[in-house]
Amino acid sequence: MYSYADRLRAVELYIRLGKRLKATIRQLGYPRKNALKGWYREYVENRDLRVQAVARAPKFSEAQKQAALEHYRTHDRCISSTMRALGYPGRGTLTAWVREVFPEARSSMVGRSWRRGYSDELRQAGVIGLCNGDESAQQLADRLGVSRPTLYSWKDQLLGHEASSSMKRRKTNAKVPEREELERRLEALQRDVRQLQLKHDLLKKANELLKKAWASICRS
Structure with missing residues (x-):
């Protein structure tokens, strides 16, 4: 059951988007089409919504x-695979559950490469950790709660194959600090530079993806 604020937010967005059902539901992640239509009719008739929705x-x-949320959490946080495996619920219902229990998830983001529901910060941490090589890919994946293929997919999506290969070469050719303090400091500085470059590349790529997603919303 949605709160008064949730229902009012949906109706107001529906009106702002020119009464486009799909665009409204895609941006919010809820509700179903018939529910939104009913809320809108109630709003038009009464100029407001009931503070307490009719309980059902x-x-x-x-x-x-809980079973659906556990499957989602332990299977790469993928809404589609959870729905296929369990046979329930609908995408809107599962999205609402995920947003309630995992507030860091951004499952309402549009764009194919961002649909899994991971935050930008988690993606950036995964790519930076993968390229730095301070721990194995599997250890990093376990720590972040994702799979190894997901980490490599993030790296390819955000940096591209060419940039990823370039960073791998730089990492391989970097000196391994042994005894001298100067070499240790140099290695630390090189790592800082790589991290700053990574963050710059990630932010640039994320900005491009968001622009494409916004353009897709405007066309829908």
Whole structure:
């Protein structure tokens, strides 16, 4: 059941977007089409919404909800695979559950490469950690709660194959500090430079993806 604020936010966005159902639901991640239509009709008739929505029995039990969230958490946080594996619920319902329990998830982001629901900060940390090589890819994946293929996919998406290969060569050719303090300081400075360059590349690529996503929203 959605709160008064959630329903009012959906209706106001629906009006701002020119009463486009798909665009509104895609941006918010909720509700279903019929629910949004009903909220809008109520808003037009009464110039407001009921503070307390009419209660109805939940379609799914709490046990089903927890099972779906656990599958989502332990299977690469993928909404589509969870729906296929369990056969329930709908995308809107599961998205709402995920947003409630995992507030860091951004499953309402548009754009194919960003649809999994990971935050920008988590992606950047994964790519930087993968390129720095301070720990193995599997250790990094376990620490971040994702899979190894997801880490490499992030790196390719945000840096591209050419940039990733270039960073790998720089890492291979870097001196390994042994005894002299000067070499240790030089290695630390080189690592800082690589991290700054990585962050710059990540932000630039993320900005490009967001522009494409916004253009897609405007066309829909």
